[in-house]
Amino acid sequence: MPIYASYAAPVPFELCGGHPALDLVNSLDNRSAPAGPKELLTDYEALLRFAAEEGLLSLQQVRGLSRAVSAAAASKVVRSTRELRAAMAVVLYSTAEKRSPTVGEIEMLERHFVAVERPRQLIWVTRASGEHPRLRWQWRADQVKAAEFPLWVIAQEASQLMLSEALGNVRECESESCQWLFLDSSKNHTRRWCNMKICGNRAKARRFQERHTG
Numbered sequence: 001m002p003i004y005a006s007y008a009a010p011v012p013f014e015l016c017g018g019h020p021a022l023d024l025v026n027s028l029d030n031r032s033a034p035a036g037p038k039e040l041l042t043d044y045e046a047l048l049r050f051a052a053e054e055g056l057l058s059l060q061q062v063r064g065l066s067r068a069v070s071a072a073a074a075s076k077v078v079r080s081t082r083e084l085r086a087a088m089a090v091v092l093y094s095t096a097e098k099r100s101p102t103v104g105e106i107e108m109l110e111r112h113f114v115a116v117e118r119p120r121q122l123i124w125v126t127r128a129s130g131e132h133p134r135l136r137w138q139w140r141a142d143q144v145k146a147a148e149f150p151l152w153v154i155a156q157e158a159s160q161l162m163l164s165e166a167l168g169n170v171r172e173c174e175s176e177s178c179q180w181l182f183l184d185s186s187k188n189h190t191r192r193w194c195n196m197k198i199c200g201n202r203a204k205a206r207r208f209q210e211r212h213t214g
């Protein structure tokens, strides 16, 4: 590899899932390819970048974590994030294929979702603008600098999606060579591709070819 390659800016994540939880699942690309999947969440820096691109971490938080977190803590968090992703994928692919996950599969996910409760505190919010006061979860001040923080914000997003009605709108891309998940928020729930420009056009081109060579 030429030496300057290491200075190249990393390729941004393709966030076409329509939700951070689904984009996270898609970060293990080519899941069932014979040659094996392709890991896009390569290290802690990639995890920070992913969370920032999703708008879940500020640039300042990314810089702070990148500087402060030890290599050992960083690799532990990456491992945990991949475990969360695996637990989510099992349930999400079941849902997309209209199957019920097993009790064991749900328990695996539960472990990760329960872990997100600990670094949060319940606060009472009063607003000056005339809105009703209400309760809200907030990250504890001492926890936002923890190595696990990017994992927690993603897990929280995932639990919000997976415990909501929107779970029923999770779909798997119809392209044969793509297994990416996306949230179908189209009006009539007719979206078929993770990315119309890539998978949709590829399918259109294939149909065109079939019609003209048959």
Ligand SMILES: [Zn+2]
Residues within 6 Å of the ligand: 173, 174, 175, 178, 179, 180, 193, 194, 195, 199
């Ligand atoms: Zn696709």
